[in-house]
Amino acid sequence: MRRIVTTAVAMALVGGAALSAPAVAADGDRPAGKATTGVQQQTRALEKAADKALENGLGLAPGAVPEVSDATAPETLATARRVLSGNATRRDPSATIALRDLFVKRSQLRGEDLRGADALLARPTDGAGDNQGFGYTVPEAAPLCNTRICLHYVPTGADAPPSPEWAAHNLATMDSVWSTIVDGLGYRAPLGDRAEGGNALFDVYLKDLGTGLYGFCAPERRVKKRTASGYCVLDNDYAAAQFPSGTPNDNLAVTAGHEFFHAVQFAYDYAEDPWMMESTATWMEERIASQVNDNRQYFPTSQIYAPYVPLDTFSRTSTYQYGNWVFWEYLTNRYGIGLVKKAWKQAGSLKSDGGKSSIPALQRVLRGKGGLTKVYAKFAAGNLIPALNYPEGVEYPAPKVRGAKALRRNKRAKRFATRINHLSSASYVYVPGKGLGAKKWKLAVRVAGPAKRTSPAAVVVTYLANGKRKVKLVRLNRGGDGHTKVAFSNRSVAAVSVTLVNASTRYRCNQRTLLACGGRPLDDRARFAVTGRVTKR
Incomplete structure (x- = not known):
């Protein structure tokens, strides 16, 4: 059951047969309402607005950040x-x-x-x-x-x-x-x-x-x-x-x-x-x-x-x-339901508490689990297949990716570039096309990101035809660059996704914004690029 779902969703990510035209998604009290069954239709307006914002150099969807809390x-x-x-x-x-x-x-x-x-x-x-x-x-x-x-x-x-x-x-x-x-x-x-x-x-x-x-x-x-x-x-x-x-x-x-x-x-x-x-x-x-x-x-x-x-x-x-309740759902599904309580204990203001704002509180509770950068990167990559990452995820609609490309024997490379704000991500998919049936074919993935001190990350996931996945965190150097190589035969591989992540938690705090610590992020609109190239070795 899970294998069938995994392969089907992997193919949905790249739009089935329409691989030559990348499926572009967005970069970009309880209000009244009820659980939606038309998520993909509802996101279209957000996607369109976010793409327009990117063209204008804003990097954000309208109503996103930074909003300023300057009310008297x-x-x-x-x-x-x-x-x-x-x-x-x-x-x-x-x-x-x-x-x-x-x-x-x-x-x-x-x-x-x-x-x-x-x-x-x-x-x-x-x-x-x-x-x-x-x-x-x-x-x-x-x-x-x-x-x-x-x-x-x-x-x-x-x-x-x-x-x-x-x-x-x-x-x-x-x-x-x-x-x-x-x-x-x-x-x-x-x-x-x-x-x-x-x-x-x-x-x-x-x-x-x-x-x-x-x-x-x-x-x-x-x-x-x-x-x-x-x-x-x-x-x-x-x-x-x-x-x-x-x-x-x-x-x-x-x-x-x-x-x-x-x-x-x-x-x-x-x-x-x-x-x-x-x-x-x-x-x-x-x-x-x-x-x-x-x-x-x-x-x-x-x-x-x-x-x-x-x-x-x-x-x-x-x-x-x-x-973003889904972020806590992801964390507690992996690390136990008590993680949210631990985060509030770190965020608490009493003498026995951590006295931290939200992001440092998160960093503290995730310190022994690989750290916030690694955990957040895997969260971002895992969101491409909700069925495998949430208890009820099999009922969630499949999300879209930022771009996708089918590579062939006579068209072996594709580069994607974008800008990503703090604690955000962008995902791209490569699919093995015609002429790549031999086992020898590989996909060489090269990532160019911002300096490592700003916490960039990249996750490569290989979706195998048998429904299994292989997840690899790309090791980035001090300059934010890194590379890896994965299998790319169309007989054994359905698709390869690359999730580029800006996991920066650097702020200038107390700036009267509505973000963490009331701060302004120091590393927004960071430049990222990924190149996928078909090779025989």
């Missing part, structure tokens, strides 16, 4: 108001991140702005006096509580759940999420809130959030370092009129898992790099509600299908930070 405290307040009122623009972040940003900048506000921020950060039980119009307008019913969670709701009005049984189901769902994340996976529990909800238990509120806003968690009180207590709000019913995609139960399960993990993150570092916060929360959905597959809607903006966009991108105009 009043602007952050205005953003949070829009998001929670249901009037979010395409450039606004999720509700959780909008409230996190407001929490971080609250101390810079004064007077009416400060009161407005406090109203947004307040719980729905603030009541009708909430000048943002977000509080409950009728007294709440008696909360439903167990030993660790209280579920708050109102018995009448627009915010009321459809039945008391649905409210109890919400409590049971959130308790199951707690059991999985805290008891089962060993993450920290949300921090205590000094009885803000009437007791010391973690509080969850049901409220009619309006179309498209599934739920959020808000940091509320700073505890130690950059840790904070918080609470969560879920939509009261996930009615089909407001949430046409998915059943109410599926939407509840996915939202509860995603948002509760944000509350857990506040116990490590509420100010962590936003791409890590959202990508790991989306990864957690797979632990909580794997059967729902809601996170597949973000495939077009994952590095499987958009490898030209840096891994640490947090975009206000696209969903890259959600799509």
